[in-house]
Amino acid sequence: SQTIHQWPATLVQPVGSPLSLECTVEGTSNPNLYWYRQAAGRGLQLLFYSIGIDQISSEVPQNLSASRPQDRQFILSSKKLLLSDSGFYLCAWSNWNTEAFFGQGTRLTVV
């Protein structure tokens, strides 16, 4: 069966520090991969999605970037965090015609 791992669960980082959140999927090949951010327990904002290695689509211009160095690995990064980057970050995978399966999320607090 397929599983998705996202870590860390919580993270507190100072303003101006770098960020790296990692997401890996097991049990499937060539998945679509997604990064979302959820602010204040409300709507999900699509940040990036990827349909293959090194194929990344950015949805919102901002202080973040994403990379997919391997088929089942999706990394969210920032060189310098801002206070506004705080939020709940969710990784998900799907096939093109199926529902998406979510990781447990990372609660990022920038201080």
Place this chain on the structure above:
Amino acid sequence: AQSVAQPEDQVNVAEGNPLTVKCTYSVSGNPYLFWYVQYPNRGLQFLLKYITGDNLVKGSYGFEAEFNKSQTSFHLKKPSALVSDSALYFCAVRDENTGFQKLVFGTGTRLLVSP
């Protein structure tokens, strides 16, 4: 661009009463539609989907939704609400014209079921 609207920030219903959570969508081609539920500080759990076929789809925990192409709606329903249904509900859509690759969510509706 594809989008989803959930017009109600919160829906309040008494336990045992029917519930409806509204969703409308906008796409260029044919849609794939989904409903998810989120409990506090957790990821999203899939409830049900419409891909093709019967407009009325049934999902987990007694939930169902009806695809209405003319009204571009996909409302979530349950005949009898439980207190444990209280959570945050999200509608989501894929668009045929983006190859169904991109998955966009609505802003969410908080469901509060009172005893």
